[in-house]
Amino acid sequence: MRLILYNIEYLGGTTKSNWQYLDLYHFLRVRKGLDEKIANSLKKLKPDILALVEIDNGSSRYEYKNQIEYFSKILGFTYMAHGLKYLTQGFYKNILKIPILQNQENAILTKYEIEKIKKHYLTKGFKRLVIEATIKIPERVTLLLTHLSLFKKTREYQIKELGKLVKTYKNPVLLVGDFNTFNSEELNYLLDNTQLVDAYQEDCADHQIMYTGPSWKPKYRLDNILVSPQIKIKKYQIADIRYSDHLPVIVDFEIRKK
Numbered sequence: 444m445r446l447i448l449y450n451i452e453y454l455g456g457t458t459k460s461n462w463q464y465l466d467l468y469h470f471l472r473v474r475k476g477l478d479e480k481i482a483n484s485l486k487k488l489k490p491d492i493l494a495l496v497e498i499d500n501g502s503s504r505y506e507y508k509n510q511i512e513y514f515s516k517i518l519g520f521t522y523m524a525h526g527l528k529y530l531t532q533g534f535y536k537n538i539l540k541i542p543i544l545q546n547q548e549n550a551i552l553t554k555y556e557i558e559k560i561k562k563h564y565l566t567k568g569f570k571r572l573v574i575e576a577t578i579k580i581p582e583r584v585t586l587l588l589t590h591l592s593l594f595k596k597t598r599e600y601q602i603k604e605l606g607k608l609v610k611t612y613k614n615p616v617l618l619v620g621d622f623n624t625f626n627s628e629e630l631n632y633l634l635d636n637t638q639l640v641d642a643y644q645e646d647c648a649d650h651q652i653m654y655t656g657p658s659w660k661p662k663y664r665l666d667n668i669l670v671s672p673q674i675k676i677k678k679y680q681i682a683d684i685r686y687s688d689h690l691p692v693i694v695d696f697e698i699r700k701k
Contacts, residue, residue: 444580444696447488447682448666450496450590450621450656450689453504453547454478458658459686471543473505477686482517484684488693492578493518493552494588496621496666496689500525502546511550522557525550529589530564549588549620555580563608567600568592577614582698584674585612589620598623602632607609607635615673615698621689622667642668642694645668646679653681655690666692675699 456474456599485493493514501509511525525548528634529535539545551574552558559577574588589605592598602622609616618639624630633639643653643664654661661681670676678695 444492445488445490445617446489446492446494446617446694446696447485447691448494448496448619448668448670448688448694449481449485449684449691450666451481451498451510452687452689453497453499454481454510455688456686459657460517461657468557468560471504473499478510478513479517480683481684481686482514484682484686485514485691486518488682488691490518490693491554492586492623494586494619495550495552496588496590498525498548498550499543500546500548502543504543504546511548511552514550515552518552520552520554522555522578523550523552523594524557524560524574525574525662526562526572526574528570528572530571535569543670549574549590551576551586551588552580558583560680565601565604568594568597571601571606572604573608580698581612584698585614587616587618587620589618591620591622591624593623595625595629598629599632602629605635606633609633609639617671617673617674618669619667620667623665624667625663625665627664630667630669638672639669642670642676643694645670645676653679653692655681655692655695658685659688661690665689670696673699
């Protein structure tokens with residue numbers, strides 16, 4: 444089974460330097476043809492499950508087209524789970540009057556049946572969504588996709604909440620997402636307080652530390668995949684696909700026999 448985790452940056456195409464973030468126009472449009480380049484690159488890698496962070500579901504930035512539907516069609520996926528990353532209540536309701544923010548989502552795409560979809564919202568941070576998808580492959584696996592805060596204190600609180608959530612599942616769990624972990628020690632709370640293990644550490648092959656960001660000079664493991672002990676990691680790798688400010692993580696796994 445192959446899972447790919449990729450923050451596609453709403454097809455903004457930041458691939459050169461931090462200076463690109465200062466370009467306001469960068470946030471208001473997508474780079475022409477980038478959707479096709481990313482989709483074709485991912486298709487060659489033959490994922491069974493695709494977890495996409497920062498995907499646009501139909502704003503003016505993407506000419507009101509739905510990136511989720513586009514990637515599903517190109518990769519031949521039937522099932523999907525997606526949702527808005529932000530709360531729609533209280534103070535955040537006013538912020539979401541900004542049109543582009545209304546369409547900023549995360550998404551899970553797969554060729555396998557998704558039996559259950561649930562959306563959880565963490566209690567702190569601007570980005571709060573955790574998508575829960577129970578996937579039958581044929582064993583039932585619970586995939587959790589999230590995108591954590593850029594601020595360390597908020598991130599620490601979110602990670603503790605994720606730990607509590609993970610403990611509620613009986614199915615094997617894959618917790619994946621852009622954790623914005625500039626220091627990998629931030630994962631220790633999850634590793635010490637749940638049964639989850641770091642898929643990177645579980646890869647039996649010898650490899651160097653694999654950073655995912657920034658794509659032009661990777662030095663941080665921003666994107667992480669943590670798994671239950673029932674999930675055996677066969678291979679962990681970073682794809683050299685430089686169409687975003689992140690690099691994709693590829694994990695090949697199987698469910699251990701009881």
